[in-house]
Amino acid sequence: MERRKVGILGATGMVGQRFIQLLNNHPWFEITWLAASDRSAGKTFGEACRWKLDTPLPKKIAEMTVQPNVPELCEGELPKIIFAALDADIARDLEPRFAAAGCAVISNSSAFRMVADVPLVVPEVNADHLDLIETQSWRKAYGGKGGYIVTNPNCSAIGLVLALKPLEERFGIESLFVSTMQAVSGAGYPGVASLDILGNVVPFIKNEEEKMQEEVGKLLGRLDGNRIEMLDAKVSAHCNRVAVEDGHTECVSIKFKRKATREEILAAWSEFAPLRHFVQDQHLPTAPEQPVEYDAAVDRPQPRLDRMRGRGMAATVGRLRECTLLDWKFVVLSHNTIRGAAGAALLNAEVLALLGKLDKLGVNAKPVAAQVAVTA
């Protein structure tokens, strides 16, 4: 099967590098275009990027030239699928330009996550929300074949909703309290200064608590026509930066609408296999066999030991016990730059491919309206 051509915006950053790693030898997608800031454009990728991952930078990628960051200046063919790993302020400007040029923008940034017609998706949780694409202005402007933006959530929200979805389905969530311990790679590179984080904990990550609280409502919300009805539950988050390289750990206390026993909660997690029904016999290369794994050991999950479960795509839960304030409490851990970022976007793209939503994109086609609205 011929692989689909893809590009990466923000390719030199922490998440961009993960995209390159996960897309290396991907059976469905092939990187043909890379872009970053003006500082990097024109250099070879090997010159522009300080590679930080523990697998080698693929030679073919190192030799590619970093392209300008706008579709109009693309040399040669602009790929129809763009993975975007940009800071939110930059994404707000650049992502709509690629959508307007007819690309499927599979975004990792927070810029458009809460916009009403932009899907915010974790496939195991709310793949049905991808239908929102069809009402996006960029898509409509090309007679239903145009580009669009699809987003994945904040890295802490992803691990959390994987653990919550099976519980919400069976018991209903009334309220929850979550306190995070987030790895330094979450702040990008060079990120948090070593003198701030070594031997220390920083009890503040800008906008993180707000993002977690609101994104959980949309992710666990219900698609009603072309709008999302948010989950009606109270969510309170505390976010902390800790001296861990990769892997976000979250302590959760939760109150349900219906009574749940320990056995019922464990069964809800172990039986959670939503993609099996959704994709039937199809194989999604990046999907984990078991999205939520429970570890019964008293001192797990731990970032160093558990972040690579399911090739970095599974969330590990542990320490389920009764809570003296709410009903139950547990710990959840997930890899922040794989499950929480590049892997999440890649899985979204794989599901979009299966749904046929990466076919017939409007790249190089003329918009049907005189002007393509950039409204988000």
Ligand SMILES: NC(=O)C1=CN([C@@H]2O[C@H](COP(=O)(O)OP(=O)(O)OC[C@H]3O[C@@H](n4cnc5c(N)ncnc54)[C@H](OP(=O)(O)O)[C@@H]3O)[C@@H](O)[C@H]2O)C=CC1
């Ligand atoms: N790290 C994580 O765990 C997670 C990150 N995210 C989100 O993903 C996004 C990227 O994060 P991360 O990779 O950590 O960030 P980094 O700071 O490591 O990388 C930023 C990237 O953006 C590029 N860039 C900067 N300015 C421009 C510009 N004007 N035009 C085009 N490209 C530009 C940089 O290129 P250059 O090298 O040329 O400067 C670099 O490739 C952010 O929105 C972040 O919030 C989401 C979930 C998890």
Ligand SMILES: N[C@@H](CC(=O)OP(=O)(O)O)C(=O)O
């Ligand atoms: N802020 C997160 C990572 C991140 O970039 O989140 P978001 O994609 O919501 O901006 C962290 O510091 O670990």
